[in-house]
Amino acid sequence: MTRPYxxxxxxxxxxxxxxxxxxxxxxDKKIVAVGEGEPQAEYGWERIDGQKKxxxxxxxxxxxxxxxxxxxxxxxDLPLERWLNEKIWPAEAALDDESAAAGTAxxxxxxxxxxxxxxxxxxxxxxxxxxxLTEESGMxxxxxxxxxxxxxxxxxxxxxxxxxxxxxxxxxSASGRLRGAVFPHAPYTCxxxxxxxxxxxxxxxxxxxxxxxxxxxKEVKEHETKHGLPPVAHLLExxxxxxxxxxxxxxxxxHSELTGLKDNGVHxxxxxxxxxxxxxxxxxxxxxxxxxxxxxxxxxxxxSNNTLDVFDEMRQAAMVHKGLEEEANATDAQTILEMATVNxxxxxxxxxxxxxxxxxxxxxxFINSDQAHMIPRINHGTLxxxxxxxxxxxxxxxxxxxxxxxxxxxxxxxxIRHEAMAASEKLADDH
Amino acid sequence: MTRPYxxxxxxxxxxxxxxxxxxxxxxDKKIVAVGEGEPQAEYGWERIDGQKKxxxxxxxxxxxxxxxxxxxxxxxDLPLERWLNEKIWPAEAALDDESAAAGTAxxxxxxxxxxxxxxxxxxxxxxxxxxxLTEESGMxxxxxxxxxxxxxxxxxxxxxxxxxxxxxxxxxSASGRLRGAVFPHAPYTCxxxxxxxxxxxxxxxxxxxxxxxxxxxKEVKEHETKHGLPPVAHLLExxxxxxxxxxxxxxxxxHSELTGLKDNGVHxxxxxxxxxxxxxxxxxxxxxxxxxxxxxxxxxxxxSNNTLDVFDEMRQAAMVHKGLEEEANATDAQTILEMATVNxxxxxxxxxxxxxxxxxxxxxxFINSDQAHMIPRINHGTLxxxxxxxxxxxxxxxxxxxxxxxxxxxxxxxxIRHEAMAASEKLADDH
Numbered sequence: 001m002t003r004p005y006x007x008x009x010x011x012x013x014x015x016x017x018x019x020x021x022x023x024x025x026x027x028d029k030k031i032v033a034v035g036e037g038e039p040q041a042e043y044g045w046e047r048i049d050g051q052k053k054x055x056x057x058x059x060x061x062x063x064x065x066x067x068x069x070x071x072x073x074x075x076x077d078l079p080l081e082r083w084l085n086e087k088i089w090p091a092e093a094a095l096d097d098e099s100a101a102a103g104t105a106x107x108x109x110x111x112x113x114x115x116x117x118x119x120x121x122x123x124x125x126x127x128x129x130x131x132x133l134t135e136e137s138g139m140x141x142x143x144x145x146x147x148x149x150x151x152x153x154x155x156x157x158x159x160x161x162x163x164x165x166x167x168x169x170x171x172x173s174a175s176g177r178l179r180g181a182v183f184p185h186a187p188y189t190c191x192x193x194x195x196x197x198x199x200x201x202x203x204x205x206x207x208x209x210x211x212x213x214x215x216x217x218k219e220v221k222e223h224e225t226k227h228g229l230p231p232v233a234h235l236l237e238x239x240x241x242x243x244x245x246x247x248x249x250x251x252x253x254x255h256s257e258l259t260g261l262k263d264n265g266v267h268x269x270x271x272x273x274x275x276x277x278x279x280x281x282x283x284x285x286x287x288x289x290x291x292x293x294x295x296x297x298x299x300x301x302x303x304s305n306n307t308l309d310v311f312d313e314m315r316q317a318a319m320v321h322k323g324l325e326e327e328a329n330a331t332d333a334q335t336i337l338e339m340a341t342v343n344x345x346x347x348x349x350x351x352x353x354x355x356x357x358x359x360x361x362x363x364x365x366f367i368n369s370d371q372a373h374m375i376p377r378i379n380h381g382t383l384x385x386x387x388x389x390x391x392x393x394x395x396x397x398x399x400x401x402x403x404x405x406x407x408x409x410x411x412x413x414x415x416i417r418h419e420a421m422a423a424s425e426k427l428a429d430d431h
Numbered sequence: 432m433t434r435p436y437x438x439x440x441x442x443x444x445x446x447x448x449x450x451x452x453x454x455x456x457x458x459d460k461k462i463v464a465v466g467e468g469e470p471q472a473e474y475g476w477e478r479i480d481g482q483k484k485x486x487x488x489x490x491x492x493x494x495x496x497x498x499x500x501x502x503x504x505x506x507x508d509l510p511l512e513r514w515l516n517e518k519i520w521p522a523e524a525a526l527d528d529e530s531a532a533a534g535t536a537x538x539x540x541x542x543x544x545x546x547x548x549x550x551x552x553x554x555x556x557x558x559x560x561x562x563x564l565t566e567e568s569g570m571x572x573x574x575x576x577x578x579x580x581x582x583x584x585x586x587x588x589x590x591x592x593x594x595x596x597x598x599x600x601x602x603x604s605a606s607g608r609l610r611g612a613v614f615p616h617a618p619y620t621c622x623x624x625x626x627x628x629x630x631x632x633x634x635x636x637x638x639x640x641x642x643x644x645x646x647x648x649k650e651v652k653e654h655e656t657k658h659g660l661p662p663v664a665h666l667l668e669x670x671x672x673x674x675x676x677x678x679x680x681x682x683x684x685x686h687s688e689l690t691g692l693k694d695n696g697v698h699x700x701x702x703x704x705x706x707x708x709x710x711x712x713x714x715x716x717x718x719x720x721x722x723x724x725x726x727x728x729x730x731x732x733x734x735s736n737n738t739l740d741v742f743d744e745m746r747q748a749a750m751v752h753k754g755l756e757e758e759a760n761a762t763d764a765q766t767i768l769e770m771a772t773v774n775x776x777x778x779x780x781x782x783x784x785x786x787x788x789x790x791x792x793x794x795x796x797f798i799n800s801d802q803a804h805m806i807p808r809i810n811h812g813t814l815x816x817x818x819x820x821x822x823x824x825x826x827x828x829x830x831x832x833x834x835x836x837x838x839x840x841x842x843x844x845x846x847i848r849h850e851a852m853a854a855s856e857k858l859a860d861d862h
Contacts, residue, residue, distance in 0.1 A: 077760050
């Protein structure tokens with residue numbers, strides 16, 4: 001689809017507006033016009049009929065571990081320690097590059113199907129493969145080689161070098177659709193000295209830092225005991241969390257940490273379903289938003305969710321605080337949609353995506369709104385309170401179709417599902 | 432499909448078991464055999480291939496207002512008082528029997544599509560029509576004519592008589608698939624004297640009582656001020672909530688009320704999404720379950736949800752308490768599935784549904800498990816944490832197919848969607 005095209009007769013919704021019947025023109029990877037009613041005819045342009053569809057920005061998933069898609073459903077309803085010790089770590093130990101690749105491919109299928117156009121992926125296996133597969137799939141991604149730094153100084157140095165090199169290679173991808181990030185796993189799995197060094201190297205290479213932080217109450221307590229400060233405050237003070245860094249989870253944070261995150265321009269990846277399912281807690285989303293901290297949404301891995309559907313994250317993010325605070329307006333659909341689209345794109349370094357607006361990358365999806373659970377009226381709430389990933393029919397990234405009418409165009413779905421099943425059967429702990 | 436049939440090669444999951452590859456035999460509206468592996472051949476039986484499907488009990492939705500499906504999305508993110516005063520009540524005032532019928536029909540389409548086989552429906556309009564349409568659709572339901580008793584004594588008497596007559600007529604439906612219930616709206620909309628009389632008449636007619644109760648903190652506080660007891664304790668003491676009654680919401684209840692509900696055999700309809708979305712609060716589900724109170728799940732109306740998908744209720748019911756209590760095992764998938772199936776059936780007076788077991792009514796659905804977001808492993812968690820109503824392909828009630836391969840067989844979906852859109856456009860407040 002190298003010809004320019006125009007989507008007509010379509011309902012257009014992004015975080016800031018809604019057009020009940022309009023058009024979107026796409027040329028050279030970009031949205032070149034958006035309007036109400038009928039577009040002017042242009043010679044040689046293809047037409048796509050968007051009737052009974054909603055056209056919205058592609059969703060952005062700012063936290064995940066794609067190889068772990070293979071561990072979906074391996075362990076539900078277990079306390080975190082048992083979940084890790086008895087199920088996840090033994091299963092992860094059995095993963096290798098090949099099975100990790102099968103998990104990443106499965107994740108990519110699921111993400112495209114559910115309307116995600118851009119994602120973050122941190123893991124330690126099959127990194128080159130993940131980059132190649134993402135390029136091939138047509139998606140956008142911020143990729144990182146995760147680092148747990150329990151080893152010797154020498155091992156730490158090697159890990160860091162490999163991680164930096166990998167992130168650099170992603171930054172200079174052929175397609176321009178990849179970004180690289182530096183991801184030390186967490187303050188409790190990386191010594192402070194290692195975090196400092198990681199930050200220095202990341203800055204040197206102009207790479208953003210991402211880190212799991214303040215996920216559980218236990219982590220925060222132990223960090224305070226050891227360092228005299230809770231982890232977010234500590235890493236802010238250390239200059240490890242700075243402008244453009246991504247703090248993942250940030251469930252247990254205090255008021256001064258909220259101010260610190262805001263003042264330092266740190267992004268937060270809010271992972272409501274994973275935080276609930278693992279019993280980690282509930283991040284203070286309304287407070288994060290009141291502090292104007294740029295919050296985006298992440299699914300975390302399918303092992304703690306159990307899907308990669310950002311629509312589910314939107315609904316959960318919107319729902320839980322209304323009940324908790326006993327205020328139906330504790331959250332609103334437009335803000336939630338902003339988190340799942342433009343905030344996500346910004347958090348991952350894609351400053352030109354997330355709106356349906358002239359000059360933005362043509363990253364958008366279609367929702368089939370001609371279904372019983374969507375009618376009789378369409379608005380921002382439809383996307384947050386009624387839609388799921390299973391309502392997505394078409395996905396475009398930089399104008400290129402990755403899915404049309406429910407059919408994946410850039411990856412071999414059947415083969416990928418088959419390989420995921422086979423890889424899962426080989427995992428020793430899956431019995 | 433009056434011939435007996437057998438579903439083969441299917442994964443069978445209900446609240447108490449899972450068979451990875453088995454069969455279910457259906458004859459004369461009943462499940463007559465369930466087993467592992469291949470069934471013995473029987474002459475004249477039809478075969479349905481269940482490969483790559485999960486066969487599970489049909490879901491039961493124990494609370495809703497089907498005509499309000501027409502109000503889906505009319506108002507999101509507004510505080511309860513403004514939601515009611517500015518949006519819902521004016522829109523409801525504009526509803527009539529005809530538009531209510533359009534809403535009920537739309538609800539039935541959505542419910543069948545999302546795997547619900549049995550539902551509760553309380554409203555004050557188009558009751559005969561709702562009964563007729565339910566019969567026609569092939570679904571099971573507990574129907575009631577809701578009563579708000581602000582009027583004169585005479586008006587109250589008339590309302591009560593009409594409601595009792597309606598419930599009786601449902602109890603004696605031709606198909607046997609309907610039940611009737613008596614539904615005084617709430618303690619704050621019905622004087623105590625009216626509730627007493629309603630209960631007396633309901634007992635006389637052997638009809639169960641359902642009531643919205645303890646939905647908001649405000650309601651509970653005002654009830655205590657007026658009557659010296661919180662509403663659940665009060666209605667237990669009054670003998671208005673008794674064995675087989677259905678307390679809807681029960682969000683704000685204290686410890687002695689938990690014991691009272693248990694001791695008196697009262698069912699609870701838990702409506703997690705509606706309670707969250709309206710800012711009502713979060714019902715103490717783990718405590719209800721610890722007290723062995725029979726809890727089932729309800730969507731409430733689409734105006735406060737915004738879908739009628741019981742899969743969404745399952746996931747929400749399972750998720751929120753894990754995070755709140757910071758315990759990943761605060762809930763578990765099997766218990767949640769029990770709530771959505773057998774507990775729901777019992778709550779609505781269908782004692783012979785909710786399990787995939789010999790002798791039970793053949794009320795079951797198929798889930799397409801051959802999808803990226805469901806693999807690589809299937810278990811109870813798949814139904815609670817991965818599946819949505821959009822994954823349902825087939826629905827059977829008493830052995831009769833209501834949906835096959837995504838096609839509705841008993842209702843005219845296109846016509847119903849069209850009529851819902853038209854009815855919605857006529858609502859004055861929809862602008």
